[in-house]
Amino acid sequence: MKEVARLQSSSLSLGDVKMFPIPENPDRLTALVLRTNTGVYGWLNACPHDGRMLCQDPTYLLKRKTGLIQCMHHQATFDPESGICDDGPCLGEKLREVKIIEKDGQIVVLL
Numbered sequence: 001m002k003e004v005a006r007l008q009s010s011s012l013s014l015g016d017v018k019m020f021p022i023p024e025n026p027d028r029l030t031a032l033v034l035r036t037n038t039g040v041y042g043w044l045n046a047c048p049h050d051g052r053m054l055c056q057d058p059t060y061l062l063k064r065k066t067g068l069i070q071c072m073h074h075q076a077t078f079d080p081e082s083g084i085c086d087d088g089p090c091l092g093e094k095l096r097e098v099k100i101i102e103k104d105g106q107i108v109v110l111l
């Protein structure tokens with residue numbers, strides 16, 4: 001696994017989402033890192049429906065009312081903690097996980 005990003009834990013508040021480029025990938029994929037009540041989660045910014053980016057701007061990844069991840073293309077929604085699609089064209093499929101380690105005040109993003 002390679003380190004994609006490292007950030008201070010204090011820079012990711014509850015409900016925040018940050019996006020990081022993944023080095024050396026010709027598809028120019030990005031990683032999404034977010035904090036919920038239960039911890040920090042990382043997901044590849046790619047929808048299982050047809051591989052398009054879930055979002056271009058991480059500010060708009062989570063639906064305000066429900067806190068679910070919502071794909072900007074066909075509005076599939078995903079649980080931000082399990083990554084499982086609960087509504088939309090990829091129902092039951094799962095986002096690809098990006099490994100997160102939070103330790104000693106730092107968040108390390110690995111892929």
Ligand code: FES
Binds near residue numbers: 073
């Ligand atoms: S590409 Fe995400 S729902 Fe279609």
